[in-house]
Amino acid sequence: MITTLLQSGYYEQGSSWLSNLTTSEAFFIIIIVAVAGMIVQARLRSVFNKYSNVFLSSGMSGAEVAAKMLRDHNIHDVKITHTSGMLTDHYNPATKTVNLSDAVYSSRSIAAAAVACHECGHAIQHAEGYAPLQLRSALVPIVNFSSSIAQIVIIIGLIMMSISGSSLLCWLGVGMIAMSAIFSIVTLPVEYNASDRALEWLESSRTLRIDEMEGAKTSLRWAARTYLVAALSAIASLLYYITLINRRD
Numbered sequence: 603m604i605t606t607l608l609q610s611g612y613y614e615q616g617s618s619w620l621s622n623l624t625t626s627e628a629f630f631i632i633i634i635v636a637v638a639g640m641i642v643q644a645r646l647r648s649v650f651n652k653y654s655n656v657f658l659s660s661g662m663s664g665a666e667v668a669a670k671m672l673r674d675h676n677i678h679d680v681k682i683t684h685t686s687g688m689l690t691d692h693y694n695p696a697t698k699t700v701n702l703s704d705a706v707y708s709s710r711s712i713a714a715a716a717v718a719c720h721e722c723g724h725a726i727q728h729a730e731g732y733a734p735l736q737l738r739s740a741l742v743p744i745v746n747f748s749s750s751i752a753q754i755v756i757i758i759g760l761i762m763m764s765i766s767g768s769s770l771l772c773w774l775g776v777g778m779i780a781m782s783a784i785f786s787i788v789t790l791p792v793e794y795n796a797s798d799r800a801l802e803w804l805e806s807s808r809t810l811r812i813d814e815m816e817g818a819k820t821s822l823r824w825a826a827r828t829y830l831v832a833a834l835s836a837i838a839s840l841l842y843y844i845t846l847i848n849r850r851d
């Protein structure tokens with residue numbers, strides 16, 4: 603659909619596809635992405651349920667696999683801790699902790715090993731100064747601030763526009779929403795790379811057998827797709843706000 607919109611806009615002289623995109627078309631894109639998001643989430647949960655019940659031949663827990671991966675990468679200052687919730691696993695660069703959820707920390711399943719190693723992948727990125735991770739961390743405070751006030755800025759901007767005719771404040775708000783979209787795009791290489799590191803190590807260290815690797819790959823592939831959908835969703839809402847202001851400009 604985006605390609606069609608792109609082409610239709612591209613061939614018309616003096617107007618871009620973006621200025622031809624209507625608010626209802628942008629809203630339609632948001633709905634499509636939201637539906638795709640629900641499908642991906644459902645698939646991720648079912649894949650995780652499946653591989654959470656397939657146990658490792660080595661009998662190692664998520665926490666044990668994580669400790670081994672960090673040791674193999676000569677990382678000794680990162681702690682592995684236990685966090686509550688489901689799919690709440692994350693690496694915290696501020697505290698240098700790999701936080702593993704209930705279903706991962708003590709589970710001896712293929713899904714647990716895959717998730718634990720993915721989080722260790724982030725710890726290794728941090729130790730190596732992996733550039734996309736550094737950029738992502740630098741964006742966190744900016745995005746937190748801008749996303750919290752962006753909608754208010756746009757609403758005030760729309761009022762100002764109806765009074766003074768100036769759309770400056772509206773575009774400032776759109777710039778703030780664009781920060782969230784940029785953040786979700788920068789997140790993609792960080793997440794895909796952490797999964798690649800996890801799978802490479804699981805295979806090369808023979809922590810998983812060849813027949814166990816497929817489950818780990820499938821689990822991480824579906825987890826990565828949730829980040830892809832999140833990025834598309836951020837871009838879709840950015841397009842929506844742009845069309846909203848273009849229409850009134």
Ligand SMILES: [Zn+2]
Pocket residue numbers: 720721724792793796
């Ligand atoms: Zn991750």
